[in-house]
Amino acid sequence: MSPIEPPNGVPVATEAIAEQLNLGCFCISLDRMELEEALDRAVRIEGYAQRLSASHPTLFSNVPVFVPSATLGKMMLIVDAVEGAAQLPAYRAATLSHAPPSAQLDFGPIGAFMGYDFHLAPDGPKLIEVNTNAGGAFLNAFLAGAQHACCPEAEFQARPPTESEFAEHVARMFTAEWQLQRGAGKPALVAIVDDLPEQQHLYPEFQLAKEMLEAQGIPAVIVDPAEMTFDGQKLAVNGRTIDLVYNRLVDFSLEEPRHAALQAAYLQGAVVLTPSPYVHALFADKRNLALLSDDARLEEWGLSTARRAVLRSGLPRTVVVTEVNSEDLWRERRNLFFKPARGHGSKAAYRGDKLTRRVWDEIVSGVYVAQAFAAPSARNASVAGESIVLKTDIRLYTYAGELLLAAARLYQGQTTNMRTAGGGFSPVLEVTGPESCLDQACGQVPQPTPSGSSI
Numbered sequence: 001m002s003p004i005e006p007p008n009g010v011p012v013a014t015e016a017i018a019e020q021l022n023l024g025c026f027c028i029s030l031d032r033m034e035l036e037e038a039l040d041r042a043v044r045i046e047g048y049a050q051r052l053s054a055s056h057p058t059l060f061s062n063v064p065v066f067v068p069s070a071t072l073g074k075m076m077l078i079v080d081a082v083e084g085a086a087q088l089p090a091y092r093a094a095t096l097s098h099a100p101p102s103a104q105l106d107f108g109p110i111g112a113f114m115g116y117d118f119h120l121a122p123d124g125p126k127l128i129e130v131n132t133n134a135g136g137a138f139l140n141a142f143l144a145g146a147q148h149a150c151c152p153e154a155e156f157q158a159r160p161p162t163e164s165e166f167a168e169h170v171a172r173m174f175t176a177e178w179q180l181q182r183g184a185g186k187p188a189l190v191a192i193v194d195d196l197p198e199q200q201h202l203y204p205e206f207q208l209a210k211e212m213l214e215a216q217g218i219p220a221v222i223v224d225p226a227e228m229t230f231d232g233q234k235l236a237v238n239g240r241t242i243d244l245v246y247n248r249l250v251d252f253s254l255e256e257p258r259h260a261a262l263q264a265a266y267l268q269g270a271v272v273l274t275p276s277p278y279v280h281a282l283f284a285d286k287r288n289l290a291l292l293s294d295d296a297r298l299e300e301w302g303l304s305t306a307r308r309a310v311l312r313s314g315l316p317r318t319v320v321v322t323e324v325n326s327e328d329l330w331r332e333r334r335n336l337f338f339k340p341a342r343g344h345g346s347k348a349a350y351r352g353d354k355l356t357r358r359v360w361d362e363i364v365s366g367v368y369v370a371q372a373f374a375a376p377s378a379r380n381a382s383v384a385g386e387s388i389v390l391k392t393d394i395r396l397y398t399y400a401g402e403l404l405l406a407a408a409r410l411y412q413g414q415t416t417n418m419r420t421a422g423g424g425f426s427p428v429l430e431v432t433g434p435e436s437c438l439d440q441a442c443g444q445v446p447q448p449t450p451s452g453s454s455i
Contacts, residue, residue, distance in 0.1 A: 014068045018431045021066040022379045022392075028147050028429065030062045035146035038163065042142065043211050052204050058419055060143055061426040063381045065392055065408035067120070068431045075125045075396055076403060078314040079116050081307040082130065083401050085292060086282050090301040095288055099281035100253040107269055108180035110400060111279035112173055112246060113137055118394045119374045125394070126374035127315050129339070132275035132284040133248050136425055137397045138208040140407035141166040144427040160405060160427055170209075171216035173399045177274045178244055187243035187272065190220040194248040195258070197222050201418070202248075209246065225249065228261040235265035244272040250344045252280040286369045287341045289318035316372035326364045333360075337374075341367040351414050379410055383422040388412075390423050406430075 036049035052059070085091050096104060115134020118125045144160035161169065175186045190213055192206045200206070206222045213220040223237050235242045245262065254263035254277060265271040282288075291297065293315050298308050321329060321338070329336065333352030340348050350359060352373070376391040390410040397404045406428040411420045418424060 014070065014431050018066040018068045018071075021431070022377070024380065025066070026063060026382065028064050030060060030143070031146045031148040032060075034148070035060070035142060038142050038146060039208070042163065042215075043207050045207065048204070048207070056201075056204065058421060059139070059424045061381060061390075061410045061422060061424045063379060063410075064147055064427045064429045065379055065394070065410070066431050067394065067406070067428050071120065071125055072406065072428075072430055074310075074314065075116070075118055075127075075394070077310045078118075078125065078127050079396060079398055080401055081303075081310040081314070082116070082127070082283070082292060084307050085298060085301075085303050085311075088301045088303060091291060091298075091303075092282065094291055095282050095285065098287065099285070100255065100277065102253045102255070102263060102267065103277035103281035105267065106278050107272070107276070109177040109272060109274045109276060109279070110180065111275040111283070112177055112399060113275070113404070114283065114398045116396045116398060118396070120377040120392065120394060121374055124313060128337075128371070128374060128393075129286060129289070130283045131344070132252075132280045133250070133344075134395060134397060135202045135205060135248070136395070136407060136409075137405055138170075138205045138212060139202075140397075140405055140425050140427065142208070143407075143425055144405070147427060147429070160429075166405065167212045167216055169399075169404055170212060171218060173404070174213070174218060174244060174246070174274070176400070178272050181269070181272045187218060189240055189242055190218055190244045190246055191223040191228075191237065191242045192220060192246045192248065193223050193225050193262070195224060195226075195251075197224055197248075200248075206248070220246075225262045226258040228265075230261040230265045230270070232268075233270060235261065235271040242271055244274065247273055247275055252284070252342060253277045285341055286318075286339050286343065287320055287367075289315065289371065290320050290369055293318045316374045318369050318371040321363055321368040321370050323364065329370050330360060335373050336370045337372075338363055338368050338370050341369060349415055354414065379408075379426070381410065381422040388422050390420065392426075394428060 036053070039049045039052065111132050113134050115131035116127060117129050117131065119128055141161070141163055145163055174190060178185070178187045192209050194200050194206070197203055197206055210220040210222055221237065221240070228235055228237050228242070230236075249259065251259055254266065262271070262273075266273045266276070292311055295308055295312055298311070319325065333355055336352040338350045338352060338355070343349060350363070376393060379390045379392045381388055381390055390412060393409045393416055394406065395409065396406050408426040408428050409416045409418070410423040410426050411417050412423065413420070
């Protein structure tokens, strides 16, 4: 998806329809039997979907999230503005000034599976953070294909890519990352890497990624970095040379002792690593949000007028917490959200109106940013026949500024948690016109799907 021309505002009719669909439409719901069959076919592991259902009962929501086409266009404009800013020499110098030594090297790769997370506010989408190891894309590719519409009018939404289309995009992305560093060809072995991968909540996604890559002719293994060895020339596992690492670690700078072999190979350019410490420093350190919401500095650095206007409207004002501004921020805390600069997965992030003085002291003594609070939008769902209201985050998975997949996360509580009954990953269905099935099936409580499982 190429950068989109600025829309002249979201059409009122389409925006209103999307809101009505999210609050009252249950006529498109998850066909769990179809999802299970697709997952089993893809992974080729007996009982995979059944075990996933038992171990991850709140991984997938029954309902999709409806987003106007123009809103998705605005979100991609924000992505374009962020990635445009990241090309500016002064911006790069500012982000790297507080980055660790391992993040100072640029070997060429631009980062597989960038993740841009949004809340949908009444005045347009708001970018709340950027992630460089965004999880869930492989799972969401299958989820999007297992949605069932119970009335023909519901088919007006634009469909996400099919699993096969997504697999082709993924193979091209990893090949492109390889070629940015190596010049030609493709990797002979990709390692999907995380600490104790079988114990990770999204380990099922690693299994999907492995099979999807291999189906595209790219051999892959799932590896704990502690199992790797580096002899000064080659990074290896069990005697096999690793060409490219798909990095899912949250040790973004590879500083932990168990990651020593991977760090050494990376620093010597002996392995292609994506996403890398350099890309994380450039995009995902949350102090960058303060740079991106500083319009005067962006103008000084040379960001275009159009891109600065996009960031002013689409990025909540963010500042780094310091001793100097701490008292002002404490007074304003009810309208702020506080995040650790190098945090991940909503860990140690706090709504300002929930803060105690003890936690506040920890924030001030740490490295945090304060972001103007942008409330998430709502999606109604049903659990055991009772209606519930879920909060909605929208994540755009991108590569090189192009959209790979849009997905939502539905939850209750302060932050996304993937533990909410009725919540979990949800496909984004694009509302492209005024037609809808609101007068027919929408508003009905969704019925249990034939499989009776709880994936």
